[in-house]
Amino acid sequence: MSRQIKADKNYTILTQLLQVADLFVKIREREMLSQNLSSTAADILFLVNAIGHDVTPAKITRMILREPNSTACILMRMEKQGLIKRTKNMERKNRIRITLTARGEKVLSQAMKKDGTANMLARLTVAQQKQLKTALKALKEAGRKELHLSPKMLLWP
Amino acid sequence: MSRQIKADKNYTILTQLLQVADLFVKIREREMLSQNLSSTAADILFLVNAIGHDVTPAKITRMILREPNSTACILMRMEKQGLIKRTKNMERKNRIRITLTARGEKVLSQAMKKDGTANMLARLTVAQQKQLKTALKALKEAGRKELHLSPKMLLWP
Numbered sequence: 001m002s003r004q005i006k007a008d009k010n011y012t013i014l015t016q017l018l019q020v021a022d023l024f025v026k027i028r029e030r031e032m033l034s035q036n037l038s039s040t041a042a043d044i045l046f047l048v049n050a051i052g053h054d055v056t057p058a059k060i061t062r063m064i065l066r067e068p069n070s071t072a073c074i075l076m077r078m079e080k081q082g083l084i085k086r087t088k089n090m091e092r093k094n095r096i097r098i099t100l101t102a103r104g105e106k107v108l109s110q111a112m113k114k115d116g117t118a119n120m121l122a123r124l125t126v127a128q129q130k131q132l133k134t135a136l137k138a139l140k141e142a143g144r145k146e147l148h149l150s151p152k153m154l155l156w157p
Numbered sequence: 158m159s160r161q162i163k164a165d166k167n168y169t170i171l172t173q174l175l176q177v178a179d180l181f182v183k184i185r186e187r188e189m190l191s192q193n194l195s196s197t198a199a200d201i202l203f204l205v206n207a208i209g210h211d212v213t214p215a216k217i218t219r220m221i222l223r224e225p226n227s228t229a230c231i232l233m234r235m236e237k238q239g240l241i242k243r244t245k246n247m248e249r250k251n252r253i254r255i256t257l258t259a260r261g262e263k264v265l266s267q268a269m270k271k272d273g274t275a276n277m278l279a280r281l282t283v284a285q286q287k288q289l290k291t292a293l294k295a296l297k298e299a300g301r302k303e304l305h306l307s308p309k310m311l312l313w314p
Contacts, residue, residue: 010275011203012314013286014181016293018200019311021178022222023300024171030304043175046168065179118167120299124292129170131288135281136173142277143180147187154176157169 027116035107040064041078045108048084048100050157055098062153083107184273192264197221198235202265205241205257207314212255219310240264 025039032042047063048055061071075098078084083104089095100108124132144153182196189199204220205212218228232255235241240261246252257265278286301310 008269008275010278011269013278013290013293014185014274015200015203015314016290016297017174018178018181019222020293020296020300021175023297023304023311024175026222027300027303043172046172065176065183112165112168116303117171117300118165119303120296121167121170123295123299128288128292128295131285132292133170133173135285135289135292136170136177138280138285139177139277140173140180142280143177143184143274146184146273146276147180154180157172 024117024120027120028111031116032111035110036081037083037107037111038074040066040074041083042108042111044074044078045083045100045104045111048098049105049108056095057098060098062150063155065154078104181274181277184277185268188273189268192267193238194240194264194268195231197223197231198240199265199268201231201235202240202257202261202268205255206262206265213252214255217255219307220312222311235261 028039028042032038037045043064044060047060051059057068057071057075060075061068064071066074075084075086079086082101085099085101086096087099089097121129140154144151185196185199189195194202200221201217204217208216214228214232215225217232218225221228223231232241232243236243239258242256242258243253244256246254281289297311301308
């Protein structure tokens with residue numbers, strides 16, 4: 001019997017995108033199991049390393065679109081696991097700065113190396129990857145406007 | 158000061174895709190607040206309606222890539238909210254069939270109408286939307302292989 005698809009075109013693309021995101025997260029979490037690293041923690045390692053300097057918890061919260069409390073919990077766990085360090089900013093003592101430890105850097109570079117998501121992306125041609133990036137950038141911009149988020153949110157990449 | 162981006166190219170696309178997925182979910186949840194509907198519940202309304210017939214909890218689990226227990230909880234909540242009905246299959250009594258109630262259909266069509274995610278997607282040209290769909294399809298296929306998922310998983314769309 002054939003399926004009755006009455007579905008809206010936009011809703012279909014949306015569902016596809018969420019499914020791909022779910023697959024990415026599942027693959028990453030499976031690979032990170034041995035390190036006991038969640039997908040969000042891997043995200044944070046990646047962002048802290050990419051931004052490189054003066055990373056505060058507030059900045060991370062804006063980057064990963066979580067509540068400040070939830071970011072604080074994740075950061076605390078990551079510090080216990082020896083992946084990040086929280087140091088006081090010397091000029092502004094109330095401001096905490098997050099940096100990667102040597103172990104954090106090692107875990108991140110391992111994560112990037114064995115990332116099965118790279119195998120997923122390798123199925124796209126270079127031109128398709130470019131198109132995908134362009135589309136995602138436009139969607140992000142539009143989504144940020146839709147939610148009235150400050151341009152500081154999800155600043156990067 | 159400029160940022161030191163040492164980031165892997167694939168990891169960057171991955172992060173962008175997850176950010177867009179987060180934005181989609183946030184927008185949808187904001188819109189569904191008045192109906193007390195989670196993003197996953199909206200997904201389920203959409204899938205049950207799209208598949209149309211003989212939808213079982215197991216089928217939904219495969220579609221949304223959740224654990225069976227977690228699907229069961231969500232379905233129970235949705236039944237309490239009057240969005241879906243669980244009926245016993247007359248031929249195979251141990252098999253439960255899920256259908257939308259009139260209220261479920263109404264909530265879904267409202268969700269599709271006011272979906273701010275449509276505004277996001279409207280920023281893409283028709284050609285870009287097509288490219289995006291092609292890329293997502295290839296990524297889904299690749300991700301399914303990577304995780305050794307049965308072809309029945311995430312069957313649709």
